Amino acid sequence: MFLKINTDHSRFRQIIRGKIKKDLRKFISRGEVFGRKGKDLVSIPMPSIDLPHFEFGDNKGRGIGAGDGQPGQTLGPGEGKEGEGKAGNAEGLHVREVDITLEELAQILGEELGLPRIEPKGDKQMSSMRDRYTGINNIGPQSLLHFKRTYKEALRRQIANGTYDPENPIVTPEGRDERFRTWKTKPVENNNAVIILIMDVSGSMGDEQKEIVRTESFWIDTWLRSQYKGIDTRYIVHDATAREVDRETFFSTRESGGTIISSAYQLADEIIQKHYPASEWNIYPFHFSDGDNWSADDTQKCFQILEQKLLPKSNVFCYGQVESLYGSGQFFRDLKEHFQSGKSAADRVIASRIPNKEAIYDSIKEFLNKGL
Amino acid sequence: MADLPKELRIFQDDIEKYARDYGLDFFTTVFEILDFEQLNQVASYGGFPTRYPHWSFGMEYERLSKSYSYGLSKIYEMVINNDPVVAYLLKSNAVMDQKLVMAHVFGHADFFKNNYYFSVTNRKAVDMMANHGVKIRRYVEKLGYDRVEAFIDTCLTLENLIDPHGNFMKRTRSPEADSEQDFDPSRIKVPKLRSKDYMDKFINPPEFLEQQKQKIIDEQKRERGFPDSPQQDVLQFLIDYAPLENWERDILSIIREEAYYFLPQGQTKVMNEGWASYWHTTIMTNKAMTDSEVIDYADHHSGTVSMAGGRFNPYKIGLELFRDIEDRWNKGKFGSEYDNCTNMVEKKNWDRKLGKGKEKIFEVRKIYNDVTFLDEFLTPEFCAEHKLFTFQMNPKSNEYEIASREFEKIKKQLLFQLANMGRPRIFVSNANYQNRGELYLWHQFEGVELKLETAKETLMNLHKCWRRPVHIQTRLDEHYRLLSFDGKDLTERTLSKDDAYQG
Numbered sequence: 001m002f003l004k005i006n007t008d009h010s011r012f013r014q015i016i017r018g019k020i021k022k023d024l025r026k027f028i029s030r031g032e033v034f035g036r037k038g039k040d041l042v043s044i045p046m047p048s049i050d051l052p053h054f055e056f057g058d059n060k061g062r063g064i065g066a067g068d069g070q071p072g073q074t075l076g077p078g079e080g081k082e083g084e085g086k087a088g089n090a091e092g093l094h095v096r097e098v099d100i101t102l103e104e105l106a107q108i109l110g111e112e113l114g115l116p117r118i119e120p121k122g123d124k125q126m127s128s129m130r131d132r133y134t135g136i137n138n139i140g141p142q143s144l145l146h147f148k149r150t151y152k153e154a155l156r157r158q159i160a161n162g163t164y165d166p167e168n169p170i171v172t173p174e175g176r177d178e179r180f181r182t183w184k185t186k187p188v189e190n191n192n193a194v195i196i197l198i199m200d201v202s203g204s205m206g207d208e209q210k211e212i213v214r215t216e217s218f219w220i221d222t223w224l225r226s227q228y229k230g231i232d233t234r235y236i237v238h239d240a241t242a243r244e245v246d247r248e249t250f251f252s253t254r255e256s257g258g259t260i261i262s263s264a265y266q267l268a269d270e271i272i273q274k275h276y277p278a279s280e281w282n283i284y285p286f287h288f289s290d291g292d293n294w295s296a297d298d299t300q301k302c303f304q305i306l307e308q309k310l311l312p313k314s315n316v317f318c319y320g321q322v323e324s325l326y327g328s329g330q331f332f333r334d335l336k337e338h339f340q341s342g343k344s345a346a347d348r349v350i351a352s353r354i355p356n357k358e359a360i361y362d363s364i365k366e367f368l369n370k371g372l
Numbered sequence: 373m374a375d376l377p378k379e380l381r382i383f384q385d386d387i388e389k390y391a392r393d394y395g396l397d398f399f400t401t402v403f404e405i406l407d408f409e410q411l412n413q414v415a416s417y418g419g420f421p422t423r424y425p426h427w428s429f430g431m432e433y434e435r436l437s438k439s440y441s442y443g444l445s446k447i448y449e450m451v452i453n454n455d456p457v458v459a460y461l462l463k464s465n466a467v468m469d470q471k472l473v474m475a476h477v478f479g480h481a482d483f484f485k486n487n488y489y490f491s492v493t494n495r496k497a498v499d500m501m502a503n504h505g506v507k508i509r510r511y512v513e514k515l516g517y518d519r520v521e522a523f524i525d526t527c528l529t530l531e532n533l534i535d536p537h538g539n540f541m542k543r544t545r546s547p548e549a550d551s552e553q554d555f556d557p558s559r560i561k562v563p564k565l566r567s568k569d570y571m572d573k574f575i576n577p578p579e580f581l582e583q584q585k586q587k588i589i590d591e592q593k594r595e596r597g598f599p600d601s602p603q604q605d606v607l608q609f610l611i612d613y614a615p616l617e618n619w620e621r622d623i624l625s626i627i628r629e630e631a632y633y634f635l636p637q638g639q640t641k642v643m644n645e646g647w648a649s650y651w652h653t654t655i656m657t658n659k660a661m662t663d664s665e666v667i668d669y670a671d672h673h674s675g676t677v678s679m680a681g682g683r684f685n686p687y688k689i690g691l692e693l694f695r696d697i698e699d700r701w702n703k704g705k706f707g708s709e710y711d712n713c714t715n716m717v718e719k720k721n722w723d724r725k726l727g728k729g730k731e732k733i734f735e736v737r738k739i740y741n742d743v744t745f746l747d748e749f750l751t752p753e754f755c756a757e758h759k760l761f762t763f764q765m766n767p768k769s770n771e772y773e774i775a776s777r778e779f780e781k782i783k784k785q786l787l788f789q790l791a792n793m794g795r796p797r798i799f800v801s802n803a804n805y806q807n808r809g810e811l812y813l814w815h816q817f818e819g820v821e822l823k824l825e826t827a828k829e830t831l832m833n834l835h836k837c838w839r840r841p842v843h844i845q846t847r848l849d850e851h852y853r854l855l856s857f858d859g860k861d862l863t864e865r866t867l868s869k870d871d872a873y874q875g
Contacts, residue, residue: 004425008426011425011427011430012430012434052825053529053530053531053532054815056795056796056821057820062785063684063763063764064684064761064763064785065682066679066760074769075763076771098434099438
């Protein structure tokens, strides 16, 4: 049966894409997208997609129901109370959401921000061996037994030797009928990447600043994921000392105390050395801070680590300065000054200021549009 | 589309025979079997896979497929009001489900053929929809997808502005014919200058008076509203008078025709589902079911009529009301003698052995729609037995609460929800507002306010058809409000009671 739904459905998807694109800046700064993230999908609330009509408003939530209970008894908030459905009661509670894959979202982000595709470094040398189940063999472990092929084989044998009875179609496989899946090991070109998110959690970083970091790192993560097959994310928080944490902690901890940035860079370098040899991985350290480092000495130490250790291994080093009430923002200036253009690694250090949520959009663009 | 497998074909013949034996009367019914994806596709098009292309069907498809794959809902069947009736079955259903669904379908088929509100629908709907599809596809080829789509969007936002009785209205005169008869020029008084009698014909010369009179007549004619009386079929009004291009007029007519085709289904939801459920239970439990299917049947049926979670279920209420009517007319529990009886025990055991139940329910399915059906047959006893209540949002706790179990309140709320299918009543009251050819819509206020946000957007869409400023008068917070859109700006102002149109 031929149906035209595919045309209409893809047109609908196209409209959604258009709407997301149009409102991308809004979606990004509101940060409401990633709060509803599943494994591969995000749900985006989009009430405006429905065609408007002259219709009743909230109707003060009146309707008809059935069941036990006395007048005045509560029925719970908006639970199954659509009543006659079309009567419009309680409908306002259901905001239409559309699902979109992270891949599609990344694509939209890329198109809208005009991001170049990333050229993975050192493609050729980076390879590893992968197993793929491609073949069938007649010996193997029971765990890889291929039932369908085994029974087919048994059927074939029974027909051949005349023991198959169509009226009583019982097929019994014997040892020689058994077939097993086998694998081949092939070298695959590797383009793995690791994102190292470093965040300053010293006393001066408030909840609003963290929200910005969270939003921005979601989009960066989404984009990089669309560019690389395998992606790892590591999280480092630091105040006067640095430690590696899980995702949950990364976004929720709030410490107090001073800020020694070099401790974090040091730790990042250790993680890279331990787990992510630069010859096999594309490495993306992102550092978010309010730019209030403890001392000028430490800032110098940071640059030293950057120049000698981190930069040679990383594709790019990004520093996002979230503005807070207490931060002086000195680090941004120092960084800019130190890595003035002309220096060898300077074009791989990207610094961006994110004074508020609206600036996230432009900051993402700054970070990603070099295609490194 | 696949023909029915042999096994199901046999059941179809059996069930069809049972249905006819019970007195059901329907057009030839064709069953087609689809897998869930195909059924979702057909359902997204409202049952007509050949309909015109539009993204909203794609949106519906996404919603259906998603809720099917998450296991939230499942469409068992779809029936199309057409001659022959087309019914789609879901391939993955068990045999018992298919039998139940077939019996249910014959109930719908009988309702389509016999209910008065369906009598004026196009019985060649499959052809009609296909023709509409072809027409619109041609416009797409000629004018480009975007233009046509944008106009369909506009039309669909206005789709519900039709008259619930419009299917039965006959146009007696052409739209241009102006009614002169109720206009009496002899009653017009021309203001005169004060004068002595003998000077009168010099100070107020008769020729001048005649001239003035003519002027007043002209002015009154112009001021007199157009249309003469408010018209609820806003779509027809736009088709007749809006400055549309021919292709636009054609598309608007298509949308209107389809809206009217679907109208009776919205007006008889409780009855139609109740009737079909009545017949699937009757046929299955008396005839079609085998012993081994009892449990599955009970499971399926109780799911269909479930009122769990305080939900109002039209299947259940419709079914029970038909049963109640049958019982009452079998026992003679109606008429003044019964109504005036004050002895509750006697009333409860009332049985005049009339045996008119079957006859009555067939009559009811013929001449009633949901509003008249509930208005006439909903009884206090019925509401009590089925534990109906009205609920209301408590703004303090932001929770729904049971508001009342009083019969009158339940009935009022129910009728309000069903009248005009729960949509606001909107009329064209004046198409020459301020003598500037502006369109003035009137929302007949019945206690519930319009949703302002969508009303504004809809108004902007209306402007795309009328192409002159458009207004809608409604009520907000006890005040008359006029929303206006002139193509650029959307304005809102409060009207005094005198300025407001009162119908």
